[in-house]
Amino acid sequence: MSEKRQQLMTTAYRLFNRHGFHATGIDRIWAEAGSTKRTLYRHFPTKDALIEAVLIARDAEFFALLDVRLAGIEGPRARLQALLDGFADWFGRSDFYGCNFINASAEFGDPRHPVRKLVAAHKRALLLWVSHNLGCDEQTATRLCLLLEGAVVMTHSYQQAEALSQVRPLALTLLGLAQADDITGNA
Numbered sequence: 001m002s003e004k005r006q007q008l009m010t011t012a013y014r015l016f017n018r019h020g021f022h023a024t025g026i027d028r029i030w031a032e033a034g035s036t037k038r039t040l041y042r043h044f045p046t047k048d049a050l051i052e053a054v055l056i057a058r059d060a061e062f063f064a065l066l067d068v069r070l071a072g073i074e075g076p077r078a079r080l081q082a083l084l085d086g087f088a089d090w091f092g093r094s095d096f097y098g099c100n101f102i103n104a105s106a107e108f109g110d111p112r113h114p115v116r117k118l119v120a121a122h123k124r125a126l127l128l129w130v131s132h133n134l135g136c137d138e139q140t141a142t143r144l145c146l147l148l149e150g151a152v153v154m155t156h157s158y159q160q161a162e163a164l165s166q167v168r169p170l171a172l173t174l175l176g177l178a179q180a181d182d183i184t185g186n187a
Contacts, residue, residue: 005043008033013054017097021051021107021115048115051104055118058100062122063129065090076135077177083134084171087148088164091155098156102149136175143174 011033015024026047030040044050069086073079101119108115131141147167154163172178
């Protein structure tokens with residue numbers, strides 16, 4: 001990837017993340033990237049193409065971070081904790097403004113729109129990743145994803161830092177790993 005294309009995507013990601021997809025104009029992206037409108041359109045023929053490229057890159061980054069977080073971790077309890085620790089790290093980042101895919105879903109209402117299709121693909125991939133990496137069926141993975149997505153929204157929208165800590169005992173119960181200390185919060 002060219003340096004200029006990468007700079008445009010990095011700038012767009014930062015602006016989309018902070019201000020939203022529709023609220024962020026093309027002029028602001030190219031100006032803050034130190035580029036020109038012509039260069040931006042040479043790399044991305046439309047704003048939607050830029051949004052799609054940013055989401056595809058974010059999808060790859062997200063799953064790579066999760067894979068690194070779980071590398072070498074054995075056992076469902078330890079793997080769940082590693083996953084939750086990864087989410088906690090993400091929530092603690094200065095550039096955490098919620099999930100780009102949840103935000104995109106809110107801004108692109110038509111399920112046939114390419115951006116919404118990327119959102120659906122990402123969320124389906126997360127469900128399958130959880131199922132595979134925590135060794136559970138899709139129904140349990142769906143429930144775990146509901147907990148994770150809820151923690152994202154609660155942490156971002158309501159600034160409830162403890163939301164993720166509430167996921168752990170519920171997730172352990174779903175995975176059939178709960179012990180009395182897990183449920184009472186003494187673990």
